Amino acid sequence: EDKVVQSPLSLVVHEGDTVTLNCSYEVTNFRSLLWYKQEKKAPTFLFMLTSSGIEKKSGRLSSILDKKELFSILNITATQTGDSAIYLCAVEPRTVQGAQKLVFGQGTRLTINP
Amino acid sequence: NAGVTQTPKFQVLKTGQSMTLQCAQDMNHNSMYWYRQDPGMGLRLIYYSASEGTTDKGEVPNGYNVSRLNKREFSLRLESAAPSQTSVYFCASRWYTEAFFGQGTRLTVV
Numbered sequence: 001e002d003k004v005v006q007s008p009l010s011l012v013v014h015e016g017d018t019v020t021l022n023c024s025y026e027v028t029n030f031r032s033l034l035w036y037k038q039e040k041k042a043p044t045f046l047f048m049l050t051s052s053g054i055e056k057k058s059g060r061l062s063s064i065l066d067k068k069e070l071f072s073i074l075n076i077t078a079t080q081t082g083d084s085a086i087y088l089c090a091v092e093p094r095t096v097q098g099a100q101k102l103v104f105g106q107g108t109r110l111t112i113n114p
Numbered sequence: 115n116a117g118v119t120q121t122p123k124f125q126v127l128k129t130g131q132s133m134t135l136q137c138a139q140d141m142n143h144n145s146m147y148w149y150r151q152d153p154g155m156g157l158r159l160i161y162y163s164a165s166e167g168t169t170d171k172g173e174v175p176n177g178y179n180v181s182r183l184n185k186r187e188f189s190l191r192l193e194s195a196a197p198s199q200t201s202v203y204f205c206a207s208r209w210y211t212e213a214f215f216g217q218g219t220r221l222t223v224v
Contacts, residue, residue, distance in 0.1 A: 041218055042204060042216060042218060086156075088157065090213075100144075100145040100209075100210070101159070102147060102162070102206075102213055103159060103172075104149070104156045106155055
């Protein structure tokens, strides 16, 4: 069974701190891993990772994938209160039919205090 | 640009009632998904459809049925609603890259 586990489940830090969110997975024939940010409503896309060791970066956010150890991390530097959200990790297993099944983890609830 | 449109946004049902959640996308995506999100939880996959005419079960399919009416539309039906189905439901569509989500349907079963 495909499985995605995120840690920690909840994290509270002060503005300006750097945080690292973890995502480990067990899937059949890995295809890609995606990170999303969810504030009040629908999740919004952050990164898609397919290759090990290649960092994706957008402003203060960055992410990297390790396909050997089956995990990814999402880093946020110089955190701001606007970074408070649930961060979701999703993995796409490669299926026989080529279907794009997308399995999410439980999410990490990040709270940034001023 | 509409993206993914879900209706309704809110719904209250009595136990045993049935209803259909509608989802439509205008991005010509082949894959569509239905997820549920309970408080403090991530997204759990109910059903997905890789292409028009195909559907597959996800992690929590019991109590639900789906129809991929055409490439644009993917509906989720609750035949006999139960309080355990109280949740926020998200529809999404995708083709190889990021998934785009609708704004969600908050469903309460009393």
